[in-house]
Amino acid sequence: MAMDFQVVVLAGGYSKNLAPLVSKEVPKALLPVANRPVLSYVLELLEQSNLKDLIVVVEGEDAALRVGGWISGAYVDRLHVEVAAVPEDIGTAGALRAIAHHLTAKDILVLSGDLVSDVSPGAVAAAHRRHDAVITAMLCSVPVSGLTEPGSAGGKDKSKKPGRYNIIGLDPSKQFLLHIATSAELEKDIRVQKSVVRAVGEMELRADLMDAHVYALKRSALLEILEQKDTFQSLKEDLLPYLVRSQLKSEIPVNGTPPGEENGNEKTGSNNNQILLSRILSNASKPEFHQLHELGHYGDTTRRTHKCCVYIASESKYCARLNTIQAFSDINRDVTGEANYLSGYTFSSHNNIIHPSVELGAKTTVGPHCMVGEGSQMGDKCSVKRSVIGRHCRIGFNVKIVNSVIMNHVTVGDGCSIHGSVICSNVQLQERVVLKDCQVGAGFVVVSGGEYKGESLAKKEK
């Protein structure tokens, strides 16, 4: 794609809300999804859209080194990746501010490094260019995560919270973003600017779409706002809502002209205004509402607008972000389950992947939608259902693993039972440990006979 787009992947750092999954050795970007780092999904997605010049922004020097090391190993000939380290906890807008001097292209495509999706970022970029928008956000259907088969254990995960991520207002053509409410705002009544409803006439408010954190941005506008609004920390929570709110009264310079300097054409403009205004008053057929609003003005000031667009991914596409522990489990299950085309592997006729080097004991079964990594061993009478097991794990006799993710080099003693849990690398579970809905941090040892439910087990920090 010859589009002049620069791609920024925000890969995060040691995300605190993913503790104890992330560790010093494994920053968020390297968390495994079907036994490969989550970041690889975004990178390969971009590669498919022929977007190969990337800046990967990582929070913290140390994490950046690890991520950079992995990328240069894995993508040496395929992508041109620059890894930039930024300070921790400066937010997504802060991260872009920190690397602003690297941004040179007309438009910037910003993706989150925790995205697992098959929606083409190229399509987002194209929609952005088509409308000459200031920002184009990718929206996808609220994930219906978990299993679709009835009666499966995964179903109960969903009952925890009905998916409500955003409230999104769209114009009738579903091309423009007119309203967005995020996080805390969702708990309150829905407050919509009347001026926007007036300009458009009809606005559809939807709760079944979510902001996938893939944005195409006009560089000039982005840099201007980052500079002016120096308190903006988050793209999603600050920048996007701000752009949406101010779209009918834009404060953004058009193509680099600061406000107040494009008064040269005002005289001719005011003539047009009169003509257009009479059209508005007579309810004539309407051009695009932005235009109308811009010209539908009758006075001495110039009214400017900018466009906030959306690209709505088809419902059949997969789109999820690995930003919670729940999401980590869900995505691992999906990528080995019904979205297994995302994993990049070919599944066996049993609908699972067992590395040829794996040794399975007698009467041990590995069900469909499972994955067992290279060099792992399992004793007799084990049962694995809907789980991912990493590399070089040693699993004893009579072990049950259901709906769980086990990372690399994990030792599981005889008679253990693991349900709905995540076991990080180098963990040791002694005999007859029972875990239900637990997370066990890297290197932790669970002594024999331990029973835990819904707990997070990890070594004390330092």
Next chain:
Amino acid sequence: MGAPKKSLPKALSSDDPEELARVPLQAVLLADSFTTKFRPITLERPKVLLPLVNVSMIEYALAWLESAGVEEVFVFCCAHAKQVTSYIENSQWRSQPNFTVTTIESHNSVSAGDALRLIYERNVIHGDFVLISGDTLSNMSLARALQDHKDRRKKDSNAVMTMIIKRSKPSSATHQSRLGTEELFMAIDPVTKQLLYYEENANHLKGTLSLDKMLLVDNSSITLHNDMQDCYIDICSPEVLSLFTDNFDYQHLRRHFVKGLLVDDIMGYKIFTHEIHSSYAARIENYRSYDTISKDIIQRWTYPLVPDILFPGNSPTRLDRQGMYRASEIQLSRSAKVGPLTVIGSSTVVGSNTTVVNSVIGKGCTIGSNVLIEGSYIWDNVIIEDGCELRHAIVCDGVIMKSGSRLEPGVVLSFKVVIGPNFVVPPYSKVSLHQQPTVEDSDEELEYADNSSDTIHSSTKGQVDKLNGGSSSDLSEMQQQSIPELGLGGMGYIWSICEGCHEEEWKHSVAPIPPEKLTEITRAIEDDLDIANMDRNAPASSGELKPDTQVDSEDDENEDSRDDSVYFEKEVEATFLRAVNENIKVDHVILEVNSLRLSYNMQSADCAGAIFYSMMRLASQLSHSTASELYKNVGSVVGKWRKLLKSYLPGKDEEIEVILKFEEICLESAKELSPLFTQILHFLYDKEILSEEAIQDWETEKADADESDKIFVKQAEKFLQWLREASEEEE
């Protein structure tokens, strides 16, 4: 009033479903708009009998109902009821086959709510019915909407009403529709078409709409509309009537009934919408819609309800080129220029060199020479002498304009007004033989000030007498008085434009909006946008506050609700003061406050706060010279209105609200009360208005407050301690 119930035809009230299915389609036509928008004209003639393109408005409504398959119409007459009844008696509607028109008269209804309650009492409605007001014009087919309504009813008996809507985008400049009505915001479920939110007469200063968050929990998608016009045609189930009866404080169909159902939705009743696309439906709400709809008729949007197609009440009219309609026996001077889109009624004479453009002229008018009539509506038997000029004016029956007089845009001349020679009537003037009613009268939501008079003449006299507060003023005296007002030989009063509506006058006038107004408005819109942006951006751009969206929007929310609550408080105070002055019963005050609470969407706690505030204000305004006298005042006010306050104190939370309000009063509006805080608090406790728990909770709530917030806790410390000890002892 219960008497008519017994005289019902028994066959129709049968419960047999077969029987019910055969109930003919009924309609209720409200022949009173319960507004004063068409004053002064409506002081003399009911709105539904005013001519619209030379045919009384009610004729259009009845003609449509008949063509839409309605078989039985109940015309509810209130103001000038006798005029409406006698009009119907003498009309052709009495002799139509399969179409009966029955009038129901009432003299004490002041609202659509009263009307519907009365109709419920009469027990004449037996099935789904069409509810319209007599000033509605439509050519839509009801079949589809009715079928949808019935289908929905079968599935969900709570679907009590279907509201007809039509696409019409209000002007982005004036925020009003082409009919001159205020912009309307609605939220509709895109799939079921259920109405979820309805806001008219929106407060322009408020830049945001606030929708209940539950709306998007129950539905994954809703559509917000600013491009729909409410046609005021409703298909209702009989439950609507009983709902009005159950909620006796419902007055207005939209403001109370629709809002009540949407907001307070206790019973789960639902309202649905039906959008019409190609057919016409509109209501003559004000002078601007009168103008717009007249033009629509002339341009045949309302076909078959157009001047050259005969329907009862219409007189034979011929359509010429360029949309000129001429009735019979017209005498047009050869040199007269009658432009396009014009209607001229029978037996009208037009003199030489006279120009008539975009106007409607009624029957039997005499128009002199060299007259200019542009965009005006001239009713019957009007005499316009030579050299007059009329632009965008409404001229009622029997008006005489002496030679050379001129009407500026937006003028309304009511019946039999005489304009002196060469007199110029200033823009937007309303001229009537009647004096303007006093402010209290116009406060009432009545179409007409007086509705008991039988004939125009006696109503005229009664009216004037009443309005002048009994001072006898007969017509001749009036003429003398008004000579200077309307030129030599002029007759009538120019009504002063009432306060408040002064600004809005141009909005609802027949005259087009002047360009300078447009400039002004667009500038206002800019500000409007500023407000909308400002309230959310300010903290972020100032850089002082963290861009925490939560903080922002909370501020924002407070801002808005503060606005509302200030208005609410004022209204409650006014209501309360009126109750005190006029010695109104507590129960009635509770009713009134309840309706305020509904329309402002407030909680019990807000009511309690507002009432308490009003009480304290009253107490501090009653004469007193010492603190103890003030305390006595408080005691007597609280003593007298205890019941009112108590009715809004169902629980502890409301009581705490009162204490908090009290603190605020002491700090802001009535500082003299602050030394008495503890004393009054104790008094409220003794009177069992505040409970021990509420007072203690208030104290706990204040524990973490700033020192400055604790003044009153400290003041009341002894009392609080006493309370604590007392409760400990009890235990």
